[in-house]
Amino acid sequence: MKSAATLWPGSRAWLATLALFVLAVATLFLMDRPPMCACGTIKLWHGVVQSAENSQHITDWYAPSHFTHGLLMAGAAFLLWRKWHLFGGRPARWALPIAVFVEAAWEIAENSPLIINRYREVTISWGYSGDSIVNSAADIGWMVAGFLLALRLPWWASVALGLFLELLALAVIRDNLTLNVLMLLYPLEAVATWQAG
Incomplete structure (x- = not known):
């Protein structure tokens, strides 16, 4: 990605990223979220979406959507680079902590009763109880x-990777980032019926 070096975080931005990560985890603890799966184990991969262990382990079928969040946020930072360049490029160095702030805010919101209930009402995540920490x-x-990774890849490779991950999740679990956003904001009965299989 052209100007990726400008977007690569400096040491202070890495410290801010770490601080935001720790703050997000602490907030989830304060929200009384379960630290790990009630099953008593932490798995590297759990691939059964309609189960009590979904969203409880390190990786599941929704991990690609979070990876895609990163691709999208790097793309947004790249598009803003021209404006940031007017200020000597300094704000661009803070793109990663800004992205972590947005992602952490989503993780906190996603585990609030409001969003948990919304998922239960309008998505295929029936019985969803939120994520483990x-x-x-x-x-x-x-x-x-x-x-x-998006900072290291050409823009077209990031787009291709994002599309591949979306199509893979769509084919395997009938859900992905696009459908997740659609169903949260504007649920369609036809989509819900198709997802239910």
């Missing part, structure tokens, strides 16, 4: 990985 922390990590 392990899963939320990993989701933020997946976003960071997507963001940093």
